Amino acid sequence: MATIKDVAKAAGVSVATVSRVLNTSENVRPDTVEAVQRAIEELDYHPNFLGRTLRRLETMKILVIVPTISNQFYSRVIRGIQSVAHQNGYHVMLAITESGLDSEQEYVQMAQRKLVDGIIFLHSTLEPERINELADSCPVVCANEYIPHTKLSVVSIDNVQAGYDATSFLLENGHRSIAFVSASSLYSSSALRRDGYLKAMAEWGISAEESWFLNEGLTFKAGRRAADRLLQMENLPDAVFAASDSAAIGLISALSGHGIQAGKDISIMGFDNNQIAEYYIPALTTVSQPQMEIGQKAMELLINKIQNPSCEPQRVTLPHRLEIRASVRLAPSRPAREKERKIHP
Amino acid sequence: MATIKDVAKAAGVSVATVSRVLNTSENVRPDTVEAVQRAIEELDYHPNFLGRTLRRLETMKILVIVPTISNQFYSRVIRGIQSVAHQNGYHVMLAITESGLDSEQEYVQMAQRKLVDGIIFLHSTLEPERINELADSCPVVCANEYIPHTKLSVVSIDNVQAGYDATSFLLENGHRSIAFVSASSLYSSSALRRDGYLKAMAEWGISAEESWFLNEGLTFKAGRRAADRLLQMENLPDAVFAASDSAAIGLISALSGHGIQAGKDISIMGFDNNQIAEYYIPALTTVSQPQMEIGQKAMELLINKIQNPSCEPQRVTLPHRLEIRASVRLAPSRPAREKERKIHP
């Protein structure tokens, strides 16, 4: 492996000059530049960035902590993060905590050990106290989930409003008994959507029954478990509002196995607008989130924080949208043209 | 930020002693250890790993180059890679090339600049020549896809056999005109599956028509495009073998919009056995790949290559399996119990 010294020797200049050529900086005579470049070529020299990194004390890497990448929601947010990261010369490292192999704590240490310049949490199970500690020593931004008792920048939709809008839509279309599938204890977003759900129900004077809360989780399997519980009820609800598309699909699939058709015998509302929602049969009515933008904005905030550590945390709310498809039965009176509603926070 | 010097000063010892304590190595007096640890605690010192990395010239990071993470196939392979990486103290960086933002070439430079210790390709668009060049200067392993004219270790299923098995299954169940949806020009796996398809067709004395090859790609949208082309044909084929579950689902969804039901009016075979295959309506008959194991094995080979650079490239073939569900109509004669077949390469 050739080093900068080898190049300097081959070109008959000092390492400083080679470094200047590499960084295309000022004041090097054109023929010197040429000589250095020839030496670089001849030796097939590739600068070792660790040296630079150590000197400059910046890694140009950021860490994204994500519960899973199997869910398209996260992969889209990550794409948004990546696009802005790349524009600014950053590389993205992914910490997938789902497997439980790498504890979050372990990844957080990477930041403390200066292996990355900042962290974006798409979800966290750490205590707020630890996160605050971390945020003192390293730029941190949250996307999608809000972590209580922390002073971090957060990017997300207005989950309360989104839950409210989804539930209102079901109510407006004649549904009265509405179950709610979520993971409220794990995800703040789920809890907030539930608040919106409750608000809408209250406005219509309906008190939600205890059994309607199916806190099974957000995965396909969670949806299946929720279906099992629904099937044991005396009266099937009119509708189910699931806090993720995966859960909604697990639900529809399981109910269909018992001859209950979504969009006909029962209405199902999802959340996220994953690509599969459009391709599922029946196509899934769901709440669309601007995933790419969430990621992009989060990365922008992080870069801002890296470059200007003393800046105040920000709260960015992006618009969501109801995506109306076939899995929710519409009231006959409802005008057909109203296929979409845009709600700006 | 406290450095090792600060700790040394605070503990009244030299940096060498602190380093020895940190690396729990030999010969430090217990009370010295204690003093150092107290200083570490007091100063809230976290070692900066860049220093160590530079000195040891190993990053303990590996790069995974992946076309997309939206497809569950890849996210599972990545999980497999991560699990083995973690067991061996490595961290995983992800390079997602789908966006087209970061060119593969750019990521490959990360290896040459010693920012990572090795690379796993899950797919590549680089010329074989470049890859060979890269492999000379850095440990490289391929998973899933075979890159022709290269001497790299590869982990995958036997794609020819898998294509053959899937097609044979369709033929055995009475299907004769069988279209094939793939991305043969982009993915070697697709091309190999096509070879298997052709082999099976030939064995049954059927010459595939030109129009049956729908080289639209592997995404949902690709499936939809394939459906459009099918619908323009004079005679709809009996069955379609798609080289990915996503394409199969795009296909089913689009056909269903025209009143054509998969599993009844036409048979659809997918590939990958993503989770959605089980939850789709109709549930998708597909070829299951051991994704986790592919990832695990690839990482094992890479670690082996890192620790022993002169070792010979290996070719590892893992078993696939036909997952029989509802999207393929079975011949009436077919015994119901034979729901699954395991094929070992």
Next chain:
DNA sequence: TCACCTCCTGTAATCGGTTACATCTCCATA
């Protein structure tokens, strides 16, 4: 008491770059 060994600790080189500062050359201007 001396030589020698073991155990512990410190000094300084090193990894591969970047960069502040010094130095030198050359040319323009007074």
Next chain:
DNA sequence: TATGGAGATGTAACCGATTACAGGAGGTGA
């Protein structure tokens, strides 16, 4: 001709760790 300044280049400190080597303290055996 002397002076000053701009531009090009070199020297060496530095980033934060690891580690080879040197050396000192203390114990053991002759």
